[in-house]
Amino acid sequence: MEVEVDRSNEKMPFLKNPTIKKMVRQRYFYLLLIPGVVWAALFSYAPMVGLYMAFVDYQPTLGDFWGSLFKADFVGFQWFDYFFSGQDFVRVMRNTLVSSVLTLSIGFILPIFIAIALNEVRINWFKRTVQTASYLPFFISWVVAASIVITLLSAEGPVNQLLMKIGFVEQGVLFMQEGKLFWIIIALSNSWKEMGYTSIMYVAAIAAIPTELFEAAKVDGAGRLKQIWHVLLPMVRPTIIILLILNIGELMNTGFDQYFLLGNSLNRSYSDVIDTYAFRYGIQNGMFSYAAAVSMFKAVVAFILVITVNNISKKMGQAHLF
Amino acid sequence: MNNEVARYNKTGAASKWSQRYTMGTVTGNTIVYGFLLVLFIVTFFPFWHILVLSLNDASDPTYGQFMLWPSDFSLASYRTVLKDAEILNSIIVTVGRTVIGVPLTLACVSMLAYSLSKRELVGWRGINLFFVFTMYFGGGLIPTYMVVKSLNLIDSFWVFIFPGIMSVFWMILVRTYMEGLPKEMEEAAQIEGANDILIFLKVIIPVCTPVLATITLFSAINHWNSWYDSYIYTYNPDLKTLSAVLVKILNQFETNDMLSEAEQLANQQRKMPVSSESIRMAVTMVATLPIVLMYPLLQKYFLKGMLIGAVKG
Numbered sequence: 222m223e224v225e226v227d228r229s230n231e232k233m234p235f236l237k238n239p240t241i242k243k244m245v246r247q248r249y250f251y252l253l254l255i256p257g258v259v260w261a262a263l264f265s266y267a268p269m270v271g272l273y274m275a276f277v278d279y280q281p282t283l284g285d286f287w288g289s290l291f292k293a294d295f296v297g298f299q300w301f302d303y304f305f306s307g308q309d310f311v312r313v314m315r316n317t318l319v320s321s322v323l324t325l326s327i328g329f330i331l332p333i334f335i336a337i338a339l340n341e342v343r344i345n346w347f348k349r350t351v352q353t354a355s356y357l358p359f360f361i362s363w364v365v366a367a368s369i370v371i372t373l374l375s376a377e378g379p380v381n382q383l384l385m386k387i388g389f390v391e392q393g394v395l396f397m398q399e400g401k402l403f404w405i406i407i408a409l410s411n412s413w414k415e416m417g418y419t420s421i422m423y424v425a426a427i428a429a430i431p432t433e434l435f436e437a438a439k440v441d442g443a444g445r446l447k448q449i450w451h452v453l454l455p456m457v458r459p460t461i462i463i464l465l466i467l468n469i470g471e472l473m474n475t476g477f478d479q480y481f482l483l484g485n486s487l488n489r490s491y492s493d494v495i496d497t498y499a500f501r502y503g504i505q506n507g508m509f510s511y512a513a514a515v516s517m518f519k520a521v522v523a524f525i526l527v528i529t530v531n532n533i534s535k536k537m538g539q540a541h542l543f
Numbered sequence: 544m545n546n547e548v549a550r551y552n553k554t555g556a557a558s559k560w561s562q563r564y565t566m567g568t569v570t571g572n573t574i575v576y577g578f579l580l581v582l583f584i585v586t587f588f589p590f591w592h593i594l595v596l597s598l599n600d601a602s603d604p605t606y607g608q609f610m611l612w613p614s615d616f617s618l619a620s621y622r623t624v625l626k627d628a629e630i631l632n633s634i635i636v637t638v639g640r641t642v643i644g645v646p647l648t649l650a651c652v653s654m655l656a657y658s659l660s661k662r663e664l665v666g667w668r669g670i671n672l673f674f675v676f677t678m679y680f681g682g683g684l685i686p687t688y689m690v691v692k693s694l695n696l697i698d699s700f701w702v703f704i705f706p707g708i709m710s711v712f713w714m715i716l717v718r719t720y721m722e723g724l725p726k727e728m729e730e731a732a733q734i735e736g737a738n739d740i741l742i743f744l745k746v747i748i749p750v751c752t753p754v755l756a757t758i759t760l761f762s763a764i765n766h767w768n769s770w771y772d773s774y775i776y777t778y779n780p781d782l783k784t785l786s787a788v789l790v791k792i793l794n795q796f797e798t799n800d801m802l803s804e805a806e807q808l809a810n811q812q813r814k815m816p817v818s819s820e821s822i823r824m825a826v827t828m829v830a831t832l833p834i835v836l837m838y839p840l841l842q843k844y845f846l847k848g849m850l851i852g853a854v855k856g
Contacts, residue, residue, distance in 0.1 A: 247661070247739075257651060265677035271689055360841060379588075417586060499685065512684070
């Protein structure tokens with residue numbers, strides 16, 4: 222046996238290298254990596270190479286994708302210039318940022334309140350029922366959610382009925398056609414979908430607080446509010462900070478579905494975000510290079526944002542992404 | 544504490560201090576329970592509203608308004624929807640992609656997770672970065688479309704399977720779980736002469752059931768809910784998923800095609816038990832129902848899995 226191994230080493234001297242030896246010993250792990258590497262190469266890295274489209278004048282008529290991509294005329298940053306100098310840029314950026322900041326301000330606070338309230342409830346069936354219902358919107362698709370939102374907000378729908386009943390409006394509001402209302406509709410739908418689910422993080426963080434802390438506060442005469450303020454919130458603060466930081470990192474990634482599904486030609490000047498804009502120009506109008514440049518701009522800004530935010534959270538000694 | 548307060552209330556032997564305290568508790572409870580009741584209504588009522596509308600006769604003049612119960616009960620919308628060839632086909636496609644896609648995802652994700660759980664692997668840092676980077680940067684919509692097209696996946700069933708077969712986030716969840724397993728299990732198998740693949744299949748996979756159940760649910764929900772790939776990568780009407788059909792209905796292109804012209808005319812005069820809106824309600828319910836049915840499992844695995852991810856991701 223050993224003689225054989227020695228001979229193969231003579232034939233292939235690189236096998237003597239300890240690193241290579243280790244890799245040979247680990248060969249099965251490399252085998253297990255193959256499907257993942259192929260997947261990432263095809264569906265993540267190939268499109269990244271394809272971003273070269275943003276710097277050429279891509280014409281789909283020149284044959285297959287890769288052939289026509291590298292044959293196309295190089296135009297440098299022309300598509301980016303075109304995007305930044307047009308009026309669309311300001312409008313689309315405004316819609317992206319305003320609706321995400323609005324979503325963040327509503328959707329970030331609510332889960333904290335939900336978790337604190339759930340923690341105060343002593344009736345278990347009530348707690349369970351509320352929690353169960355609160356996750357439901359998270360698990361359904363945006364298509365179902367959009368269908369629900371459109372139904373609730375229809376001219377004769379329950380929301381308008383309620384608003385008319387309390388005398389807030391006299392006639393049904395055409396929510397989906399009123400562009401100015403789009404951002405708040407998006408922020409509320411986003412929060413509606415996510416709040417119950419996000420509250421799980423806080424519920425878990427609260428459950429991890431040692432009960433002795435509350436006992437001690439009680440002995441010192443702290444009532445419920447004081448216990449929440451002086452014990453619960455300081456203990457949950459790391460979770461709050463890390464989730465806030467992560468959310469800020471995602472400000473550019475508004476999501477595509479909700480804007481695409483709730484947006485229409487009447488509210489477009491308020492509902493058009495970078496992703497839907499790129500979709501319309503690329504897939505629907507066939508301006509492939511321009512759309513690629515627009516979405517590349519977003520991807521780069523979003524990436525820088527996430528990395529910055531991650532570094533900040535590392536410096537603050539919080540958990541980080543990688 | 545609450546019990547004490549309750550006892551004080553019952554015996555009426557409350558001191559001045561605890562009277563003030565009781566008042567505070569009552570106000571506090573009202574706020575807490577009130578807030579959560581509103582939360583319950585806000586999250587549950589919309590689904591109930593859709594259910595009631597889908598079960599209501601569309602010719603009801605108050606159709607669309609707030610109702611706690613169908614005022615004019617009718618299954619006509621469901622009958623129309625479940626007779627429609629397009630909807631039935633889309634349900635088959637959606638079930639098909641879920642049944643084929645989920646096991647493949649489980650296999651790919653757990654293979655990758657197992658090899659990346661070995662930090663002593665030569666080149667681990669680089670390989671790990673290769674995958675993690677894809678979570679934060681990508682080619683975006685248009686180049687991805689082009690690549691999918693160049694792979695001949697346009698108008699192919701496999702476009703529902705391959706691009707989403709792997710998820711780095713899920714891989715991290717499974718890897719975290721595997722890293723928490725006791726090393727002795729593998730060592731014992733190694734001494735008996737099993738190779739790493741055998742150890743993976745016979746030792747690691749069986750003990751990873753909880754986290755794999757979480758991934759199964761993640762993946763099944765994704766497949767059931769997906770519409771985007773069907774919407775942009777397929778033109779063949781036979782390859783539309785249920786959610787993609789619902790998108791089309793939302794866009795109100797085809798709803799009326801399901802009904803004959805005479806029916807449409809009658810509809811406009813609000814005399815038919817089915818309208819484009821009631822059809823949309825029924826399809827929305829059909830798309831929601833499987834998720835509601837999976838709820839007990841979701842509660843058990845999904846939320847737990849999410850917390851692993853939250854802590855370690």
